[in-house]
Amino acid sequence: xxxxxxxxxxxxxxxxxxxxxGIVAFNETANIALGLTRVTDVSWEDxxxxxxxxxxxxxxxxxxxxxxxxLLNGDMKGNHLVVVSVGAETHRPFIRQVALE
Numbered sequence: 001x002x003x004x005x006x007x008x009x010x011x012x013x014x015x016x017x018x019x020x021x022g023i024v025a026f027n028e029t030a031n032i033a034l035g036l037t038r039v040t041d042v043s044w045e046d047x048x049x050x051x052x053x054x055x056x057x058x059x060x061x062x063x064x065x066x067x068x069x070x071l072l073n074g075d076m077k078g079n080h081l082v083v084v085s086v087g088a089e090t091h092r093p094f095i096r097q098v099a100l101e
Contacts, residue, residue, distance in 0.1 A: 019039070
């Protein structure tokens with residue numbers, strides 16, 4: 001299953017159980033594609049349209065993790081951060097660097 005299909009499947013099957021959903025897109029850098037949003041406030045189609053459709057460039061999973069943690073205000077208590085990537089890390093910060101901080 002390709003990464004976008006995994007994201008679609010996850011959002012359809014699990015996001016309904018969540019109070020809020022946020023989406024961070026990353027390649028060499030990361031950006032918040034959708035801030036934390038109450039699931040009841042957006043349609044599924046709106047959520048799916050926020051997912052990136054152009055998968056290209058390098059990969060900095062660490063940058064995605066940092067943005068995701070920022071989105072959660074650093075509070076992981078009761079929260080989940082799901083990461084989907086199409087390839088190996090090629091750009092800093094790497095996961096290991098972020099985990100050590």
